[in-house]
Amino acid sequence: MIVGAPRGLQPVNGTTHPLSAVQETLSPVPDVTASCHIPNSSSSSSGGGGGDKEVVLTNGKPIETSSPASASSLLNRLQLDDDLEADTLDLYASTETRDLFVTVDDPKKHVSTMETYITYRVSTKTSRIEFDLPEYNLRRRYQDFDWLRMKLEDSQPTHLIPPLPEKFVMKGVVDRFSEEFVETRMKALDKFLKRVADHPVLSFNPHLNAFLTAKDLNKRQGLALLTKVGESVKQAAGGYKLRARPPEYCVMGEYLDTFNQKLGTMDRIAQRILKEQTEYLVELREYGSVYAGWAGSEDALTRPLEGVAGCVSTCCGAMEDLSEGMSQELLPVLREYVLYIESMKNVLKKRDQSQAEYEGRLEAAVIRKQEEKTPVPVEVEKCQDRVECFNADLKADWERWQSNKRQDFRQLLTSMADKNINYFEKCQSAWESLVSQLQDDQAENTNETNCD
Amino acid sequence: MNRTMADSDSEEAAVLDNTDLTSPESENNMINTMVERETALLKKIDINVAESEKRSGKNTVNMQETYTVYLIEIRPANAAEGGLPVGDSPWRRYSEFELLRTYLLVTYPFVVIPPLPEKRAEFVWHKLSADNLDPDFVERRRLGLENFLIRVASHSVLSKDKIFYQFLTEEKGWREAVLETGFQDKADSRLKSLSATLRVKNPDKSFTDLKQYSDELNSAISHLLRVRAKVADRMYGVYKVHGNYGRIFSEWSAIEKEMGDGLQSAGHHMDTHSASVDDILEEEEHYADQLKEYLFYTDALRSVCRKHELIQYELEMAVLDLASKKQQREELTTGAVRVFSLKGMSSKLFGQESPEQRESRLAALQQSIQASEDAVLDKNQECREFMRMSWEEVKRFKEQKDRELREALISYAIMQISMCKKGIQVWSNAKECFNKM
Numbered sequence: 001m002i003v004g005a006p007r008g009l010q011p012v013n014g015t016t017h018p019l020s021a022v023q024e025t026l027s028p029v030p031d032v033t034a035s036c037h038i039p040n041s042s043s044s045s046s047g048g049g050g051g052d053k054e055v056v057l058t059n060g061k062p063i064e065t066s067s068p069a070s071a072s073s074l075l076n077r078l079q080l081d082d083d084l085e086a087d088t089l090d091l092y093a094s095t096e097t098r099d100l101f102v103t104v105d106d107p108k109k110h111v112s113t114m115e116t117y118i119t120y121r122v123s124t125k126t127s128r129i130e131f132d133l134p135e136y137n138l139r140r141r142y143q144d145f146d147w148l149r150m151k152l153e154d155s156q157p158t159h160l161i162p163p164l165p166e167k168f169v170m171k172g173v174v175d176r177f178s179e180e181f182v183e184t185r186m187k188a189l190d191k192f193l194k195r196v197a198d199h200p201v202l203s204f205n206p207h208l209n210a211f212l213t214a215k216d217l218n219k220r221q222g223l224a225l226l227t228k229v230g231e232s233v234k235q236a237a238g239g240y241k242l243r244a245r246p247p248e249y250c251v252m253g254e255y256l257d258t259f260n261q262k263l264g265t266m267d268r269i270a271q272r273i274l275k276e277q278t279e280y281l282v283e284l285r286e287y288g289s290v291y292a293g294w295a296g297s298e299d300a301l302t303r304p305l306e307g308v309a310g311c312v313s314t315c316c317g318a319m320e321d322l323s324e325g326m327s328q329e330l331l332p333v334l335r336e337y338v339l340y341i342e343s344m345k346n347v348l349k350k351r352d353q354s355q356a357e358y359e360g361r362l363e364a365a366v367i368r369k370q371e372e373k374t375p376v377p378v379e380v381e382k383c384q385d386r387v388e389c390f391n392a393d394l395k396a397d398w399e400r401w402q403s404n405k406r407q408d409f410r411q412l413l414t415s416m417a418d419k420n421i422n423y424f425e426k427c428q429s430a431w432e433s434l435v436s437q438l439q440d441d442q443a444e445n446t447n448e449t450n451c452d
Numbered sequence: 453m454n455r456t457m458a459d460s461d462s463e464e465a466a467v468l469d470n471t472d473l474t475s476p477e478s479e480n481n482m483i484n485t486m487v488e489r490e491t492a493l494l495k496k497i498d499i500n501v502a503e504s505e506k507r508s509g510k511n512t513v514n515m516q517e518t519y520t521v522y523l524i525e526i527r528p529a530n531a532a533e534g535g536l537p538v539g540d541s542p543w544r545r546y547s548e549f550e551l552l553r554t555y556l557l558v559t560y561p562f563v564v565i566p567p568l569p570e571k572r573a574e575f576v577w578h579k580l581s582a583d584n585l586d587p588d589f590v591e592r593r594r595l596g597l598e599n600f601l602i603r604v605a606s607h608s609v610l611s612k613d614k615i616f617y618q619f620l621t622e623e624k625g626w627r628e629a630v631l632e633t634g635f636q637d638k639a640d641s642r643l644k645s646l647s648a649t650l651r652v653k654n655p656d657k658s659f660t661d662l663k664q665y666s667d668e669l670n671s672a673i674s675h676l677l678r679v680r681a682k683v684a685d686r687m688y689g690v691y692k693v694h695g696n697y698g699r700i701f702s703e704w705s706a707i708e709k710e711m712g713d714g715l716q717s718a719g720h721h722m723d724t725h726s727a728s729v730d731d732i733l734e735e736e737e738h739y740a741d742q743l744k745e746y747l748f749y750t751d752a753l754r755s756v757c758r759k760h761e762l763i764q765y766e767l768e769m770a771v772l773d774l775a776s777k778k779q780q781r782e783e784l785t786t787g788a789v790r791v792f793s794l795k796g797m798s799s800k801l802f803g804q805e806s807p808e809q810r811e812s813r814l815a816a817l818q819q820s821i822q823a824s825e826d827a828v829l830d831k832n833q834e835c836r837e838f839m840r841m842s843w844e845e846v847k848r849f850k851e852q853k854d855r856e857l858r859e860a861l862i863s864y865a866i867m868q869i870s871m872c873k874k875g876i877q878v879w880s881n882a883k884e885c886f887n888k889m
Contacts, residue, residue: 255707258707259704259707262700262703262704262707265700265703266700266704269693269696269697269700272693272696273690273693273694276686276689276690276693277690279686279689280683280686280687280689280690282686283679283682283683283685283686284683284686286679286682287676287679287680287683290672290675290676290679291676293672293675294669294672294673294676297665297668297669297672300854300858301854301857301858301861304857304858304861304862305861307861308861308864308865311865311868406710406711406889409711409889410711410714410886410887410889413718413882413886413889414883414886414887417879417880417882417883417886418883420875420879421875421876421879421880421883423875424872424873424875424876424879425872425876427868427872428868428869428872428873428876431865431866431868431869431872432869434865435862435865435866435869438858438861438862438865439862442858442862
């Protein structure tokens, strides 16, 4: 990750630029030329959700830079604009040069005495110092991805972790080893990993590193590399009740609830359409075969009737493709975002808890202060830091998520439109060639009649 | 009003001459496939079933009923707009059309009589009304009735029929006139027909083939219409469910900021798409009507086949009758009893008859044989005539069917193309909106 000055933004006046402090702590990376364009949109707001542009904490204190989490999240906030102008072909490229590329592909079935399962090849290409080699290729199974996600959630509780595809599938209802299922799952795992790798904070997580590089993931012992923030948040005791949630988080929560509802409806509509299309297909197939059957008892009409049967058959094929495309592309994304929303709501809850704890401790400390004249303990200050960190990370991730969501849906719906256009184009072309063929035949017949 | 107008034209005397179409005529056919060629009648008048109207009245069992009547308007052909109508411009109801058709069936059994539009709505897909009084159904029936009249008027033989002309022009008195022809007496009883079908020994092969073909055609078109109705139902469902996208995009756009406008406009396009299916399916009904006409035509074909069977059967009976009488004569003259007969038995039992008795019997038999021979000759003639005339008719019909069904299939294909274009348009518009999200 390049830590040069942010582009396309108004320089922040006044306070020390936090990035200048950050520059020393993060490892220097070879200066790769940015091959992207500079966004010319002058609006520095990433649109929506009121992205905070203050670079200092609300209480005026400079942010602690020792924790990579908070520093990178600042960086993250400032470079968010770039995402909007990003190349729509590659969803996950920010305009700065990426130095970590991951791919999930090549599913293979493994049969052992105990169980049968699928592994996927995980390929990594990187120039980061944190990695010993520039390239890695190893095989991972779903369990491993699940482990990674769990570890990320534990170690980065202030961040939104992308969702994994559903863990459990009903045996007997879904075939876990069917090509379609494996393909869909693999694409979702690929998306997951790319999102993590693209995240300015998560991509530096040591668990990710282990996942991408370790020959053998020692899952049972786990890696004792929890960050400070992770530990402290883990220790957050329950039992603190949140007094007042700041409105911005209420808005987020409401949005998530409503959006979740809309996604559910969209999923139902899409499934209904698929069902109707399938039933239409059944009737259409019979329809085509009736024309073919009729052709058998005619002579002059044989060609036109067979022609119609052929066109209907082509349309059936086109409809099949359309339905398959929709079911493989549209439905998984809708479901993925439902899971994403769940993730995000969890993060919001944890943030609430963190704030509640801080406020609780603060109140207790204030009372004690009044009684015993002791200064506010460091404990409470740390809590405050945590809350502020959390808020900053969350807001940054929210913005990022909103931006990704916009791109994802733009691409998804555009692709859906394309598929439908493609379907109609195939049908149109079949009917058009039939018409021209029949009209040529007709002209021939007329000429023959005229010549008699 | 010139009642003999229809048969005054001596040029059309060669009734069944199925001449090849000349170039300008065939061009005419491309434009209007229903009018095969200009008959003398159609050269003089244009036929139009102009309107329909609901009427109320008492029926034959003195019950109040509502029915629809149709206005038949005849105008001089090639007249400028507003040419004066010819005749009374009668209002006719469906049952009168049926009466006319039955009359034609009986009077011209060798002709493939054009069918009427369906009596009751069949092969409907769910949204289409099966109600006979439904305005859409009435409208399609109006067109069907007009089509029927024009087809009759384009037929070289049928167009000359006086009763037909009266049907077109005389409000009152038509019913009496048609009944007066006594056609109902000439009608072959069902039983007779059925019996003939079952017992004819040597039907002409071409007619057997024709019968089989008409059964196949009937079966194919019925099947097609049934499945088409189901396809229409399903297609309707697919389109309508897309309307839900319109609603959800609209709701969703309310909670989005930048994505809102794109989603909202895309939603409108989804609504448009969903609504477009109504017009598409309405147009397709026209295609279904064309198929139905040929479905009903198969009944007319079968009718011709049955008539042939009947005549053939009567011929066979006449031949058998003649043979048996000749046999009897032989027995009488030679005295040899080759075949068991009651007469023979009784003469054995009760004694021979006198020569005078035998003479008179022979004479009577001889006369009977003569009559039988004449009957056989007549029947043979009738049979051959019928076969010749009906075969010309069948040829004409086949050519018309091939031409018109081909046209119908081409129109159907064009309808599908138009439907696809609409689909592409709507989704391209939606795509543009999505791109702006």
